[in-house]
Amino acid sequence: MPKGKLTFDYEHCKGCGLCVTFCPVHILYQDKNAMNSQGYNLIRITDEDKCIACATCALMCPDSIITVEVRK
Numbered sequence: 001m002p003k004g005k006l007t008f009d010y011e012h013c014k015g016c017g018l019c020v021t022f023c024p025v026h027i028l029y030q031d032k033n034a035m036n037s038q039g040y041n042l043i044r045i046t047d048e049d050k051c052i053a054c055a056t057c058a059l060m061c062p063d064s065i066i067t068v069e070v071r072k
Helices: 018-022 056-060
Strands: 003-008 028-035 041-045 066-071
Touching: 003 041, 018 028, 018 056, 056 066
Parallel strands: none
Antiparallel strands: 003 066, 028 041
């Protein structure tokens, strides 16, 4: 199964949490201790090695701030 590398454009993230809700492997969470310059909580990854590169997080993001790269 492919692995993914996620990158986030944190300054444009509005912290809606849709990516967290729809991640099928449950590796994303909202970091309540870190915010962008607009005051929104950042999304963090618990274990990037468990990412399956499905891109569901990127598809669900209304602001298109997530990039998923497939790695081998």
